[in-house]
Amino acid sequence: MTDAKKFPTINDKTALEEGDTFAPSFDAHGLLPAIVTAAETGEVLMFAYMNKEALARTIDTGQAHFWSRSRGKLWRKGETSGNTLRVIEICTDCDQDALWLKAEVAGAGGCCHTGRVSCFYRSVPFGEYAGKRLMMEAT
């Protein structure tokens, strides 16, 4: 079992960025941002935060767990909806303060609580279209 209390801290920049020790850097609130993409399509499905316990459980079980800031509780994705996330790969970024999870969605395949596959279903106009209304994605 991964001990959530024992994730190491690395202060040396080179060791943190180039080494092979996993030393996740949690923010002042004890949270680490996590991006989830669909392993098959590469689409960004959702974005959420993990605390140490959520990360430890994700590592141990291969099922994505997060910390719900709004509900103030540990949360196994899909525990009520059935749309669990089976982790295919976890990557850490250069300074180890963000994670990227490639995952497969179980159940009906929707990752967003609105029932859509992805939470990112609206496009923000920019450049010459700046200030226009959001556009609903076709997906």
Place this chain on the structure above:
Amino acid sequence: MTDAKKFPTINDKTALEEGDTFAPSFDAHGLLPAIVTAAETGEVLMFAYMNKEALARTIDTGQAHFWSRSRGKLWRKGETSGNTLRVIEICTDCDQDALWLKAEVAGAGGCCHTGRVSCFYRSVPFGEYAGKRLMMEAT
């Protein structure tokens, strides 16, 4: 010009999630997390935060801007390295507290300050491999 002071706030959950008004929800520090993927490959390149000014400039110019928490300043990605990010699409998530940018990297094509294409170049072992050393990605 997009006025960074005038991003609206929406409190009604349905309007926030299903409407076509862009009402980005900045956190207590005035920041909004932003995921950047390569428009061509779908690979997650980097993760950073925007404040209102960075978001307004990104929307106006189509060039990705962020807020550097470590340096405490607005930052146009690639302003020193030349590896600027030309925005192809900006998507907001269901509750409008995260963004996903699809972008093209200019210059040498590296998005990470280490020179790599992506910041996410190390894989975290999990499941039966939990606790093993980080693995460097082939890319």
